[in-house]
Amino acid sequence: MTCRHAARKNGRKPLPKAGSDLASETTRIDLNLLLVFDMVMIERHVTRASIRLGLTQSAVSNALNRLRALFDDMLFVKAARGVEPTQRALVLWPEIHAALTQLQRSVRPGLFDPATSTIDFRISMVDLSAALLTPNLYRCIHEDAPGVSLSFVPHNPELTAERLVRGEVDFAISIEPPRMTVLEAIPLWSEGYVIAARKGHPMLDHPLSIDELCSLPQLHINLSGSPSSVSPVDAALQELGKSRPIKLVVNQFLVATTMLRESDLLAVLPMRLVADGFRQNWITFQPLPIALPEAALHLVWHKRNNGLQAMAWLKRKILDATTMLNADIKARIGG
Structure with a gap:
């Protein structure tokens, strides 16, 4: 009796043949399932993920059930305000998210067109930064990209790095400079x-x-x-x-x-x-x-976005709006 037959007789899953079963597992992975997984990880909410994906909530739920079977893990559990990822999901996500990002760069190079884009950018900033920067930033964006939208996320300095790493926000405007090596920052302004x-x-x-x-x-x-x-x-x-x-x-x-x-x-x-x-x-x-x-304010983002044209475009618009704001502030205080 071979080891494989003995394993079946004892109720254990036989060891995969070198290469063959690994390839079989890979072909079972549907790219659309990974897109659903990535979006639910970003949103931490099934309904919001379905809206951003353009799918029904039941379609997203069915995809999650297939993912659970594929990875043999619950992946997400219900929470007070949506869902929370399991430890297995937290381990899986960084590489899946990076792979999807790289795939999008490969198959859609240079696709971002401000005039036709309908992307929704998310920025974490305090109410002061939003109140000061928004008028100029909206004008800068709307002139070139009427279909682009902005969403501001309440800023919590203790959660900024985690939100950027998880992809919950595209940029953060923060007094706290980044401490994680995967994050980059440039100063926007400083003052006493x-x-x-x-x-x-x-x-x-x-x-x-x-x-x-x-x-x-x-x-x-x-x-x-x-x-x-x-x-x-x-x-x-x-x-x-x-x-x-x-x-x-x-x-x-x-x-x-x-x-x-x-x-x-x-x-x-x-x-x-x-x-x-x-x-x-x-x-x-x-x-x-x-x-x-002096109080210094930084624009912070994740390094994985450096190759994305949409993110480079938004960064330029934020810097343009900041230049306009700095000139306006100088005029207001007579300095």
């Missing part, structure tokens, strides 16, 4: 911090001393909401053995400017956020009494 308050605030009719800064009630912006997050100004004050009285913590820049206008709170903010309110004469500012590194 100021202490700001409503127009006519009695304490901002003169430059503040450090003691005054540490005695006046203030508003603080914590984008991630993490209790361990420490702002640059608080870190600098801690080195001096000092602290400031924080009376309100918000997670959005635009909420901060609204609260400044409606209260006597002060806030340490990037000059770019203050410029529009200063131009409209409802906010005032003074220089900080303590030296801080």
Whole structure:
């Protein structure tokens, strides 16, 4: 009795013949199934994946069932807001996603045409960046690509790298520079911090001393909401053995400017956020009494997108919009 016959008799799957069964497994893989797997990994939601693929939800569900049988794994489990990948899916996805991307480059080189494209780009950025950059960015894009759309994703600094790696967003605009070697970044702008308050605030009719800064009630912006997050100004004050009285913590820049206008709170903010309110004469500012590194904003993306014409085109449009914004900000503050 051969080993293969013995294995069948004992109920075990026989070992594959060298090369033959491996080739058989490869031919069982339907490229359309991998496209479904890739999109569900990106969206983490079956309905949203079906919409982006142009398929019915039942077709996507059937494809997932075939994938589960193919890989002998659940791949996705239901979660509160969609689905979560299993460990097996997380291991499979990077190479599958890279292979699909390379295949698209090979069979459709130079296919991206802004005038006819209907691609939906996704960018992660904070509300301040979106409010400042969107008017110029939309104009830059819509002039050349009327069918292209933009979707902004709420920005969480702690999740930025993971979202870029998983392909959930195409670009991120972040104060935090990338720490992963698979990510690249270029600076968009940098600027200093100021202490700001409503127009006519009695304490901002003169430059503040450090003691005054540490005695006046203030508003603080914590984008991630993490209790361990420490702002640059608080870190600098801690080195001096000092602290400031924080009376309100918000997670959005635009909420901060609204609260400044409606209260006597002060806030340490990037000059770019203050410029529009200063131009409209409802906010005032003074220089900080303590030296801080400038706040730098970076455009971040995954290296796998470097060969994609669509991504290179969007990057140029973001840089063009940034140039326009920088000129506008300089005009607003008279600098």
